Amino acid sequence: MPENFRSVSAVWVGLVCLLFYSRLVRVGAAPICTNGQAGCHILSLADLFDRVIQHSARMHGISSDLHSEFEQYFFPSKNHIGRVNRICHTSTILTPNGKENAQRLAREELTEVILKLLVAWRDPLWHFQQSIAHHHDFNNFSSNKALEMSDMVHELRKGVEKVAEKMQMLGIISNSVNSLTSPEALIPSDRAEWRLMKDYVLLYCFRRDSNKVQNYLKILKCRIIPQHEC
Amino acid sequence: MRRAVGSVPLLLMLFFIGHAKETRYSPPGKPKLTSCRSPEKETFTCWWEPGSDGGLPTTYALYYRKENSDAVYECPDYHTAGENSCFFNKNDTSIWVNYNITVVATNALGSNFSDPVDVDVVYIVQPHTPENVTVTVMEDKDGPFLRVSWEPPRKADTRSGWITLIYELRVKLEGEEEWEEHRAGQQKMFNIFSLRSGGMYLVQVRCKPDHGFWSEWSSTTYIKVPDYFPRETSVWILIAVFSAFIFFILTWILNLKSNSVKHCLLPPVPGPKIKGFDKQLLKNGRSEEVFSALVVPGFPPTTSSDCEDLLVEYLEVYTPEEQELILEEGKDLQEGCLKSKGSPSDSDSGRGSCDSHTLLMEKCGEGEGKEEKHQERAQKGKRQQKHQTGWEEGDVSHTREDVLSPDMSEGRVKTWPSVFSPLPQYSSRPLDHQGSLETARQLCLSDSLFPPPSTSSHLSYNAKEGLALGSGQQEFYLGKKQTHPSNPQSQPRWHLQAHSDFNISSMDRKQAASGLQLPGFRSTEYVEVQRVNQEDMVILQPLFSSSCQRDGHLQIGQGEDYSKVKGVDSGNMLLLQREVEVKREEEDGDRYSCDIQDRVTESCYTTSTAASSQVTGKPTSCAGTAMPVQEEMVLAANGYVDQNITSVH
Numbered sequence: 059m060p061e062n063f064r065s066v067s068a069v070w071v072g073l074v075c076l077l078f079y080s081r082l083v084r085v086g087a088a089p090i091c092t093n094g095q096a097g098c099h100i101l102s103l104a105d106l107f108d109r110v111i112q113h114s115a116r117m118h119g120i121s122s123d124l125h126s127e128f129e130q131y132f133f134p135s136k137n138h139i140g141r142v143n144r145i146c147h148t149s150t151i152l153t154p155n156g157k158e159n160a161q162r163l164a165r166e167e168l169t170e171v172i173l174k175l176l177v178a179w180r181d182p183l184w185h186f187q188q189s190i191a192h193h194h195d196f197n198n199f200s201s202n203k204a205l206e207m208s209d210m211v212h213e214l215r216k217g218v219e220k221v222a223e224k225m226q227m228l229g230i231i232s233n234s235v236n237s238l239t240s241p242e243a244l245i246p247s248d249r250a251e252w253r254l255m256k257d258y259v260l261l262y263c264f265r266r267d268s269n270k271v272q273n274y275l276k277i278l279k280c281r282i283i284p285q286h287e288c
Numbered sequence: 289m290r291r292a293v294g295s296v297p298l299l300l301m302l303f304f305i306g307h308a309k310e311t312r313y314s315p316p317g318k319p320k321l322t323s324c325r326s327p328e329k330e331t332f333t334c335w336w337e338p339g340s341d342g343g344l345p346t347t348y349a350l351y352y353r354k355e356n357s358d359a360v361y362e363c364p365d366y367h368t369a370g371e372n373s374c375f376f377n378k379n380d381t382s383i384w385v386n387y388n389i390t391v392v393a394t395n396a397l398g399s400n401f402s403d404p405v406d407v408d409v410v411y412i413v414q415p416h417t418p419e420n421v422t423v424t425v426m427e428d429k430d431g432p433f434l435r436v437s438w439e440p441p442r443k444a445d446t447r448s449g450w451i452t453l454i455y456e457l458r459v460k461l462e463g464e465e466e467w468e469e470h471r472a473g474q475q476k477m478f479n480i481f482s483l484r485s486g487g488m489y490l491v492q493v494r495c496k497p498d499h500g501f502w503s504e505w506s507s508t509t510y511i512k513v514p515d516y517f518p519r520e521t522s523v524w525i526l527i528a529v530f531s532a533f534i535f536f537i538l539t540w541i542l543n544l545k546s547n548s549v550k551h552c553l554l555p556p557v558p559g560p561k562i563k564g565f566d567k568q569l570l571k572n573g574r575s576e577e578v579f580s581a582l583v584v585p586g587f588p589p590t591t592s593s594d595c596e597d598l599l600v601e602y603l604e605v606y607t608p609e610e611q612e613l614i615l616e617e618g619k620d621l622q623e624g625c626l627k628s629k630g631s632p633s634d635s636d637s638g639r640g641s642c643d644s645h646t647l648l649m650e651k652c653g654e655g656e657g658k659e660e661k662h663q664e665r666a667q668k669g670k671r672q673q674k675h676q677t678g679w680e681e682g683d684v685s686h687t688r689e690d691v692l693s694p695d696m697s698e699g700r701v702k703t704w705p706s707v708f709s710p711l712p713q714y715s716s717r718p719l720d721h722q723g724s725l726e727t728a729r730q731l732c733l734s735d736s737l738f739p740p741p742s743t744s745s746h747l748s749y750n751a752k753e754g755l756a757l758g759s760g761q762q763e764f765y766l767g768k769k770q771t772h773p774s775n776p777q778s779q780p781r782w783h784l785q786a787h788s789d790f791n792i793s794s795m796d797r798k799q800a801a802s803g804l805q806l807p808g809f810r811s812t813e814y815v816e817v818q819r820v821n822q823e824d825m826v827i828l829q830p831l832f833s834s835s836c837q838r839d840g841h842l843q844i845g846q847g848e849d850y851s852k853v854k855g856v857d858s859g860n861m862l863l864l865q866r867e868v869e870v871k872r873e874e875e876d877g878d879r880y881s882c883d884i885q886d887r888v889t890e891s892c893y894t895t896s897t898a899a900s901s902q903v904t905g906k907p908t909s910c911a912g913t914a915m916p917v918q919e920e921m922v923l924a925a926n927g928y929v930d931q932n933i934t935s936v937h
Contacts, residue, residue: 115498122499144386145356155382157330157450266384269410269499273450280449287474288449 103224107279110217117210118268125261146263148178166231169222172274176215183208314342315398319391321405325414328443332376333369336391344395350374355386383409413500416441418493423511434480438493453495462488486515
C-alpha cells in the first residue's frame with residue numbers, strides 16, 4: 059500500500075512540475091512590444107527610462123559607498139583631502155552645471171553628454187577593479203563593489219544607447235548621437251592621465267559623474283515623457 | 289620742570305590706557321563654518337560661527353574658490369540669509385563643482401582665517417518642509433481611515449526631474465509619546481488605517497532628496513476620528529453572547545438530568561446486600577458485632593411458622609414406571625426455605641423458594657380452607673394410588689436410587705399437580721392391577737422420589753420387600769417441598785401424606801375391603817417419627833410400641849398401619865391415625881386407641897439447618913378403631929395435615 063501511494067504521489071508531483079514548467083516557459087518572457095506599435099513604443103520608452111534611471115541610481119549608490127570607505131581608511135584628515143588636486147579625466151567633457159544649463163541643452167546633446175560620460179568611465183573602472191582585486195588592503199566587499207560598479211557602467215551605457223535608439227526611432231531626437239559611441243573619439247589623450255589617477259580621486263570623480271548621469275537621465279525622461287511622477 | 293612734572297600723569301594715563309587696550313583687544317578668534325545648505329540644489333547658504341571678536345569690531349568675510357581654479361571670490365550676499373551667513377544665489381552656484389570656502393574674521397588688530405571647507409552642492413541639499421499637508425477622514429467597509437496628502441516644498445523643482453524627493457510622515461494619538469512613522473516614497477499621498485474610534489491624531493510630513501538631508505517636520509496637523517463601532521468587536525460580542533447562551537442551556541440541561549448524569553458517570557457501587565449486614569459496624573471494626581448482626585432472628589427458619597410456609601414435604605414413592613411422572617420440572621422446587629418470608633425487595637440476595645412467586649406458599653392462616661384441600665388432596669391421593677399400584681407392581685424395593693431422576697439429586701419434589709399431570713398415562717392401568725396394588729402400601733406420594741442419600745430432608749417411603757407387615761422400620765422421608773403455586777391446594781407443608789400401606793399382606797387379605805379403598809387412601813397408620821437422621825430425613829416408625837403397647841396387640845411385626853392420616857389440625861399438625869389394626873389381629877373388636885399422635889412438624893428443607901428441625905412424634909389419637917374402613921377413608925380424605933415437624937435430636 060505505501061508503495062502504491064509513493065508511486066502515485068511521484069506521478070502527481072511530476073505532473074504538477076510539468077504544468078508549472080510549461081507555464082513558466084510560456085509566461086517567462088515579459089510582453090515585448092514589437093516595432094511599429096505606437097502605443098507600445100511609448101510605454102516601452104518609459105519603462106526603458108525607468109530601468110535606466112534605476113540602474114544609474116544603483117551605480118551611484120555603490121560609488122558613494124566605495125568613496126566613503128576610501129575616505130575613512132586612507133584619508134582620515136580632511137585637510138589632506140583639501141590639498142589634493144582632484145582633476146578628473148572627464149573634466150574635458152562639457153557638462154551642464156546647473157538646472158538652467160541642463161534644461162537649455164537639447165535632448166540630443168544631453169543624451170550625448172550622458173553617453174560620453176559613460177563611455178569615458180568604462181576603462182578606468184575596469185582597471186580600478188583590477189587593481190583593487192590584487193591589492194590586499196581591500197576586503198572582498200570592496201572588490202565586489204568595484205567589480206559591480208564596473209559592470210554597471212557597461213550595462214548602463216548599453217541601456218542609454220538603447221534609449222537613444224528608441225528616441226531616434228520615435229523621432230524625438232536626431233540621429234547624431236550614434237556617432238559618439240566610439241570610445242576612441244571621446245578620450246584619445248587622457249589615457250595617461252587616468253592611469254596616474256589615484257584610486258581615491260578616481261572614486262571621487264566617478265561618484266560625481268554617476269550623479270550627473272542619473273540627474274541628466276531624469277531630466278531627459280521628464281522632458282520627453284511628462285508624467286505626474288516628475 | 290613743571291612741564292616734565294605735568295607730563296608724567298599724562299604719560300601714566302597713556303600707559304595705563306595703552307595697557308588696558310592691550311588686554312582687551314585682540315585679533316579676532318578663529319571663525320568656524322558650521323554648515324552649508326541648499327534647499328533646492330540651485331542656491332546654497334553657508335553659516336559660520338564667529339570666534340572671539342577680541343574686543344574690537346570684527347568683520348567677517350567669506351571667500352571661496354572653485355574647483356581647480358585659483359580665483360578667489362568673496363561671498364556675494366551676507367545679508368539674505370541672516371547674520372554670519374553667506375548666500376549664494378543661482379548665478380553663483382555651480383552644481384557638481386567643489387567649493388573651497390573660507391571665512392575670515394578681521395578686526396583692527398588682525399584677522400583670522402577659518403578652516404576651509406569643501407562643499408559640493410549636490411550633497412548638501414536639504415529641502416524645505418512639505419507644504420499643504422491635508423488630512424481627511426475617509427470611510428471604508430472596514431471602518432474609517434485617514435488620507436494624508438501634501439505637496440513638495442515650493443522651491444524644490446521636482447517637475448523637471450531636477451530633484452527627486454522622497455517623503456516620510458508620522459502619526460500619533462494625542463497624549464501618546466511615540467510616533468508611528470511611514471515611508472511614502474515619491475508619492476504625495478498616504479492612507480492610515482486601524483484608527484481608534486473617537487481619537488485625536490497628529491500628523492507630520494517631511495521629505496528628503498535621494499542624496500541629501502531630511503527636511504524639518506512639517507507643522508502638526510490635527511485630525512479627529514469620528515466614533516464608530518469596529519466590526520471585529522461586534523463579531524466578538526456576537527460570539528460571546530452565543531457561547532454564553534449555549535453555556536446556560538447546557539447548564540440547565542445538566543441540572544435537569546443531574547441524576548442520570550451522575551448515574552452514568554459515577555455508577556453506584558453495589559454494596560453488600562447481606563441481610564443484617566451493617567456497614568457502620570464494619571467500619572467501626574468490630575467483627576463480632578458485624579457477624580452477630582448477620583444472624584437474623586428469622587433466619588434460618590427453625591420452628592417458626594414461616595418455615596412451615598416454606599416447607600413442603602413430600603413422600604417419595606419409588607415406582608419404576610412412574611419415573612417420568614415423578615420427574616420434576618424442579619426449578620421452582622429447588623429453592624428451599626432459605627429466606628424468611630417477607631423479604632421481597634432485595635433482588636441480589638438469594639431468595640428462598642419461599643418467596644418465589646412460582647411457588648405457592650400458603651401460610652398457616654389458611655387453615656380454613658384446609659378441609660377442601662384435604663379433599664382435593666385425597667383425590668389426588670387416589671390418583672396417586674394408581675401410581676402406587678404401578679409402583680407396587682414394580683420394584684418394591686427401596687432402591688429408590690434407580691427411580692431417581694436426575695432431578696432427584698436436587699431434592700426436588702414434585703408438587704401435586706405436576707405429579708398428577710402425567711396421570712393420564714397411568715390411567716390406563718387396569719383396575720385390577722390397581723386392585724392388586726391396593727394391597728400394597730399406599731403411599732401418598734407427594735411428588736418425586738428422593739434419593740435416599742440426598743441431603744434433602746424428605747420423607748420417603750422406604751418400602752422393602754418385607755415391608756408388608758413384616759417390614760421393620762419404615763423410613764419415611766419427608767420431603768419438604770413447596771408445592772406448586774398453581775396448585776390451589778398446595779400447602780407449604782410437606783406432603784407427608786404418608787398413607788403408606790405397610791400392611792401389604794394385610795391388604796391382600798383385605799383386598800376386598802381394599803378395593804373399596806381404591807379411590808381413596810385406604811389405610812392410615814400411625815406413624816411415629818422416630819428421628820431425623822443426619823440427612824434431614826425424618827424417620828417414621830410405625831407406631832406400635834407406644835401407647836398402644838398397653839394393649840399389647842400391637843407389635844412391630846403385626847403390620848399395623850400407621851400411615852393413616854387422621855387429619856390436620858389447626859396447628860399444622862399432621863395427625864396420623866393408627867389404623868384399627870387391632871381389627872386384623874383381634875377380630876374380637878378389641879380395640880384400642882392410640883393416643884399416638886404424630887406430630888411432625890414441618891422442617892425447613894435446608895441442609896444447613898437440619899439440627900433445627902425437630903421431629904417429634906406424638907401419638908395421635910386414634911379415631912374410632914372400630915370404624916369401618918370407609919370411615920377411615922373418609923378420614924383419610926381429610927387426612928392431610930400440616931405437620932409440624934420437630935426434630936428429634
